[in-house]
Amino acid sequence: MASTSRASGIGTGYTWNEGSSSEDSDIDTDVVTEIEDNVEDTDDEEDDSVVTAYTARNNKTGVRVSVPRVNAAQTKMDIFKLFVTDEMLYNIDAYTKNQAAKRGQRNFTDDAEIMAFIGLMYMAAAYGMRRPSTKRLWREDKRYQLHAFSATMSRERFRNLMRFLRFDDIETREERRAVDKLAPIRELTENLRKNVHEVYEPDK
Numbered sequence: 135m136a137s138t139s140r141a142s143g144i145g146t147g148y149t150w151n152e153g154s155s156s157e158d159s160d161i162d163t164d165v166v167t168e169i170e171d172n173v174e175d176t177d178d179e180e181d182d183s184v185v186t187a188y189t190a191r192n193n194k195t196g197v198r199v200s201v202p203r204v205n206a207a208q209t210k211m212d213i214f215k216l217f218v219t220d221e222m223l224y225n226i227d228a229y230t231k232n233q234a235a236k237r238g239q240r241n242f243t244d245d246a247e248i249m250a251f252i253g254l255m256y257m258a259a260a261y262g263m264r265r266p267s268t269k270r271l272w273r274e275d276k277r278y279q280l281h282a283f284s285a286t287m288s289r290e291r292f293r294n295l296m297r298f299l300r301f302d303d304i305e306t307r308e309e310r311r312a313v314d315k316l317a318p319i320r321e322l323t324e325n326l327r328k329n330v331h332e333v334y335e336p337d338k
Contacts, residue, residue: 197334204333216333222325223248229300242298250286251295257282268293 198204207213227245234242258271261280271280272289283292301322302310311317 198332201333217326217329218252219325219329220245222322225321226299226301229302229304230295230298233300233304234298237298239298243295247287247295251292251299254283254286254292 204216207216223245227243227248230248231242234240254271257280263270268289271283272292283289287295301319302317307317310320314320316323
């Protein structure tokens with residue numbers, strides 16, 4: 135029986151069960167979390183990409199509408215980038231390219247593809263998947279196929295992105311991890327924390 139390896143998901147929190155291969159050693163196993171497995175297919179096709187208005191809650195919690203870039207947001211992508219900025223995507227792209235270059239793959243990806251990859255990860259989370267196989271997401275049976283995955287990129291391309299995905303400078307990781315166990319994701323989590331604090335007021 136073939137052994138099972140786990141490829142970590144980015145901040146959405148799940149692991150990918152795949153058959154083991156020589157490529158698995160490149161996967162960043164420092165970043166591994168899980169979510170529940172409860173796949174529910176949906177036929178909803180409502181286009182609600184445009185957000186018409188933002189209002190703060192009466193008790194002063196919720197989106198901080200006084201922040202200029204919050205008021206400027208018009209679409210769901212704009213909202214997403216309130217939390218995951220272009221600069222953050224650029225850094226993830228750079229760290230991932232550096233890792234791929236070590237294996238001889240130059241100009242491996244770009245920030246647009248990283249964004250598409252993140253979108254697929256979040257879509258899998260939205261479907262309630264826990265430890266899904268990419269075979270399941272790119273299955274050939276049209277009755278059950280999640281079209282967004284195969285329409286965005288091939289299964290092999292997704293696996294290659296997962297293989298090289300990095301959120302920090304691998305060259306300095308060990309030095310940073312000597313004083314910070316979250317070194318592999320510290321830059322990402324700190325930027326998320328800062329952005330969330332700036333644009334959102336949680337309940338007390």
